[in-house]
Amino acid sequence: MSIKVGFIGTGNMGAAIIRGMAGDSNVELIGFDLNQQALESLGNECGLIAKSSPRELAAESDFIVLAVKPQHASAVLEEIAPELDKQKCLISIAAGLTIDRLKEFSENRSPVVRVMPNTPALVNAGVFAVCTEDAHLSKEQKEFAGNMFTPLGDVHFLAESQFDAFTGVIGSGPAYVFYFMEALIESGVELGLSREQSSNMVKKLFEGAAKLSIESDRHVSELREMVTSPAGTTVQALVHLDRTATRANIIDAARKSFERSIRLGKK
Secondary structure (H helix, E strand, O other), X not given: OOEEEEEEOOOHHHHHHHHXXXXXXXEEEEEEOOOHHHXXXXXXXXXXXXXXXXXXXXHHOOEEEEOOOHHHHHHHHHHHHHHOOOOOEEXXXXXXXXXXXXXXXXXXXXXXXXXXOOHHHHHOOEEEEEEOOOOOOOHHHHHHHHHOOHHHEEEEEOOHHHHHHHHHHHHOHHHHHHHHHHHHHHHHHHOOOOXXXXXXXXXXXXXXXXXXXXXXXXXXXXXXXXXXXXOOHHHHHHHHHHHOOXXXXXXXXXXXXXXXXXXXHHO
């Protein structure tokens, strides 16, 4: 008998997870979203079966993936609570919402798995934090919840106490990378490259540097030193970054995200 996985919310991340699971013949995918066009598109592409309400979806699902914005989570969980029980599993990718709050909103009727993804999951290169600390989760529920994200990237089982750190560094991390990419693209334009040239080159630069860091046995500090010749061009740039406290600012920026994640979890 197939496992029924229901998605409440089929936006970018929900749709990415659906596509990642679509090839599993042991899973039946169902979904609800206010965007009927998105549901229809996923139905044609992935065989997703549309439901008319979150409550109808919850009644028919073994696993319910909550893929809505955090501010909408409480209303959705209150609506579906009557259909939940200990045999069902709630999986939340709503940022900042703790397991305790999710269980409170859903009247503590089902065990909860908390997940934090990042946006490269959209191209199967994501990093996922998965928390399976809820004592009411069965072994099968824990295994299924972890395995469902593996087609989309790396899965790391973390304690919930580590989720705010994960959010500050990894969840928000793609924005930091894109911010730095933007700056390098603009520097190329300022120095005489066309915008198209600079953009293409910088994208390839990041792709190559990431690939080198993954495939090399060297620490990233050693890889940086390989480019940094004494009295050369690169060391001049790096000394300037250090003099302007760029490294410290990056560390502080990640802490700001971390602190915001903590505040969101307390609201």
